[in-house]
Amino acid sequence: MKVNRDDTIVALATAQGSAAIAIVRLSGSQAIALAESFFYAPGGQTQKRLQDKAGYTVHFGVLKYDNTIIDEVLISLFKAPHSYTGQDSVEISCHGSTYIQQQLLQLFLQHGARMAEPGEFTMRAFLNGKLDLSQAEAVADLIASNSAVSHQVAMQQMRGGFSSKIKVLRDHLINFASLIELELDFSEEDVEFADRSDLKQLVASISGVLQKLLHSFEVGNVIKNGIPVAIVGKPNAGKSTLLNVLLDDDRAIVSEIPGTTRDVIEDEMVIDGVLFRFMDTAGIRTTTDVIEQIGVNKAFEVIKKSAIVIYLFDAHELSSGDLQLEIDLLKEHIGTSQLVIAANKIDIENEADLQAEFANFEEVLYLSAKTQKNTEQLKQRLVSLFDSRTVNATETIVTNARHADSLRKAYDALQNVTRGLNEQLAGDLLALDIRYALDELGSIVGAVTNADLLESIFTRFCIGK
């Protein structure tokens, strides 16, 4: 990653492919001058000024090079520091032909701009203090968001919700750290500027917040990647039919809006704004057949990775006693996952009988995957299981593994501080651990950073952001 932050970068900011409009984006000290040098009034004869125009204005004209008009364009002007990157920037809205996109990029590349690296616009925004690091990371999450919940969490983080929480913790710690470091200057005199019991209380309180944030990462991870749901049951239980019902339904929602259909990943779906990730499995009953046992073992592996297990059975095939055996077996492997038991192949004629058969399993859902009877109820159950475990969208949720790692290290360092305080360690030893915790918290928002960290963060961005 280039460290020069003033040279002019260019990239296509909109998605690949031909469309009505595409945006080519330039940022850097020469961005406006460069665009201006090819910019003419609509007639194509008179050159048009951009540099003396105000920011947040739009200008219509043509981009012309070598006597050839490349396109009629709208140029939006942003002047440092009042732009996304904090630098002079232009956004050129052109006709969305792939040919024109290429021509414009080539034009600017051949005249002093260079191709932006992934995330470089946002990195510049960070380097120019427009966003802190966790906010910058949330921009990538926001673009990747594919459900109401992941969108809300990323939006809150981008808008500084998480950052301000971290900032409060750091400010308290910094205050104590400086008092303790002051003591070191007077170490001959054996004074204590920092009240040890106050410090202990503060460390305990911060540790509590960190623990809560760390716990939220479990949820955050699930929000970002989808809640893993294992569908288990015997081969004839109707698992695939159920899966199709759930997924087809989702596809229908997506395609309600013409022009917005996206590639739907076969085994994911969004219900009420929550992303679920479904995993089909082989049957789970005990067997002496080795080949079948492999399939069963795989099913247990899937169950281990899931947050929710749907056990689906054919209500005509299974006796109440067998169901009990199956559930008992399942519960040995289910760990902390939530269990949903669903009786399949229910219809009006047999519903009452079957409900009587399984009357002592209160939690059984009676449905028919084929006729979609009560499948809506199943979805609501899934959503409620997620809700009850987890999410309050206004609460801060950590979704980023890097943040979780730093929070964990800061937490561990603070545990050392607590131990040190209990053992009445000298201030200089306490100061080391406090400093370490501060650095880790600082790295989350980018108050403490280095080139490698920035590179690893911004390379996961798309180009043009």
Next chain:
Amino acid sequence: MKVNRDDTIVALATAQGSAAIAIVRLSGSQAIALAESFFYAPGGQTQKRLQDKAGYTVHFGVLKYDNTIIDEVLISLFKAPHSYTGQDSVEISCHGSTYIQQQLLQLFLQHGARMAEPGEFTMRAFLNGKLDLSQAEAVADLIASNSAVSHQVAMQQMRGGFSSKIKVLRDHLINFASLIELELDFSEEDVEFADRSDLKQLVASISGVLQKLLHSFEVGNVIKNGIPVAIVGKPNAGKSTLLNVLLDDDRAIVSEIPGTTRDVIEDEMVIDGVLFRFMDTAGIRTTTDVIEQIGVNKAFEVIKKSAIVIYLFDAHELSSGDLQLEIDLLKEHIGTSQLVIAANKIDIENEADLQAEFANFEEVLYLSAKTQKNTEQLKQRLVSLFDSRTVNATETIVTNARHADSLRKAYDALQNVTRGLNEQLAGDLLALDIRYALDELGSIVGAVTNADLLESIFTRFCIGK
């Protein structure tokens, strides 16, 4: 296609998929009010005004609905009649998440906007007199353009080059038509306001222009769809290797610019800004084997559709005499296509010998598809064949089948006028044919139009344009 032209339409204007930025576009009487109703200052608390702001300005804020911030956005404002459509319009630049795109579309759809039909923004521009019909059609061509030449032709048409040519022809004819129609009012008095010899000359001159435009359509069609090139030769001649060399080279050019790679259609390539469409064929030698004969017949069909035929042969396998036989056979089927003869599998050791062997075929190109020796020369030959047949980018070229059809009908009507003049037909009969020619010319630019025509034109647009 809806005919209401004032209601507010909305669409995604940028390409599908997640990216740094996406643009949602609104046009219609309520476009600005609708955007304003959800638009808040960045803090999310204070509502922001848009309706009292000037056109061609950009506004930063958040779109919020039901207490949920959907995104931080930039809104560009355009006020009637100074917009693309001629109506009040806004372009909302949001984070390019597919989720956010959908949310914004749904927000506006649920509050009074409707989804734009394909091409509806441009149709409104036409209906509001911002573009004539041939210019509007060129917008779609421009977006679809994939080579320098198709781009230039579409750009010239969009900027009114073709329209102004048609307009001049119509103005002259209208002048005469009104004089002749004036005669009809005085028909009892047998006067001639319109000088017949002047009219004859005018019709001849206009017919000449129309003929030239009609001829340009042959070229225009080829520019738009690519120049069809048949590669023929025996199975071991190295046709596929040659094709790969040509196509791979093209791919390398495309991928020079990170982020601009597009789906390359396997058998198309752009050389020096000209689009070629390659068609591989089976061998072409005469055979008594029925199955093989079918393949050969197919090869002849491909040759018939091509503008250029490359005959490739293995220089080690074919004698000079056999080559003559092959070429003679080929020429029976080649029609007006240009022929390029290429000797393959040439290297330094054998080059002189082989050139001697085929010395009496002056036009043979000596190359090696495998080592890419002289393949560049082959490409230049293809480009020069195109140039010599065809194109002067400043000349008007008809690329649209609808236009060609109207030009042909106008031309035929004018031939009737000429015949009528020679036979000294009465003015009212002449007037009929002149009127017909005028209508056909008028339909090209949309001076004469109807709903069906508009529908058939604009439905081939992408949504959002």
